[in-house]
Amino acid sequence: FPLFLLHKPLLKVDQDKMTSSSTQYIDPETVDELLSRDVLQLSVQERGRVYEEIHGVTNLCPEETPQLLEDSLERMAQALK
16 A cells, blocks of 8 residues: 555645745644644554555465365364364
């Protein structure tokens, strides 16, 4: 889940009013507040994908399906005999 796919832009900049000599200071606390607000609006699954992308990891667990549960319970029952 790429971060650039967040549902809305965090900051709008009027490109027509910007010049090569203009610089704009963006307060780091404001950026933190904007990011926090938008991340909190994501679902738990979306948030997890964003955190995985940020840290360069993915979920290595297989998807838990009814078939996987049935097979796993059968293997456990066999192991307990």
